[in-house]
Amino acid sequence: MRFSRTALTGVVGLGLAAGMAAVPVASASAAPVQQDSSVSAYAGSKAEAKNNQAFFEAIRKIAIEKQAEKPGIQAVTIGYDASGAPTFADQIASSTQIWNSSVENVQLQEGGSDFEYREGDDPRGSYASTDGHGSGYIFLDYAQNEEYDSTRVTAHETGHVLGLPDHYEGPCEELMSGGGPGPSCTNSQPNAEESAQVNELWANGLTDQIGLNAAFVK
Secondary structure, three states: OEEOOOOOOOOOOEEOOOOOEOOOOOOOEOOOOOOOOOHHHOOOOHHHHHHHHHHHHHHHHHHHHHHHHOOOOOOEEEEEEEEEOHHHHHHHHHHHHHHHHHOOOEEEEEOOOOEEEEEEEOOOOOEEEEOOOOOEEEEEEHHHHHHOOHHHHHHHHHHHHOOOOOOOOOOOOOHHHOOOOOOOOOOOOOOHHHHHHHHHHOHHHOOOOOOHHHHHOO
């Protein structure tokens, strides 16, 4: 989901101000837009949910290849490249620690090429994006990360990589509620249900994703 800075309608992306979602980046240097306080007006879109699902499936494909190389592995390690987002090095490291301590069946590790983090300016806010062919990245928007808790934004977007959909209407205690609870929410930890969902998706290295489409596209 996207952490967008305005109440956007029909736009694909991840808005924290309105919720996090995934979309292809149109222009990382686009001029920022005026802040709109009506964050609750943004409800996401099926296109965003579909993009988030595609990102997870691309990562899952990589996991299948890794499991084929080492049959019987009980946990999959997903490697990422953080060199494209040096401003957020601390937040990315914190997000990795948060997820690695919250789940067992999949672990994140810096220094790989399974996906990458990028940074810049985008009026749509932060988001996760994939080209559908195994290449994916998390984009962290400067302005949004100043308005919202930056570690929450980063951990939320990383949650999409691990298979979690947006749930804008959720409470602050729910990481995947994104920007729904507003800028005052600083929780960066997944709740027990979210952690359990990720563990289930990655059980025994990976699992058949029956019903995943319904989970993402509401």
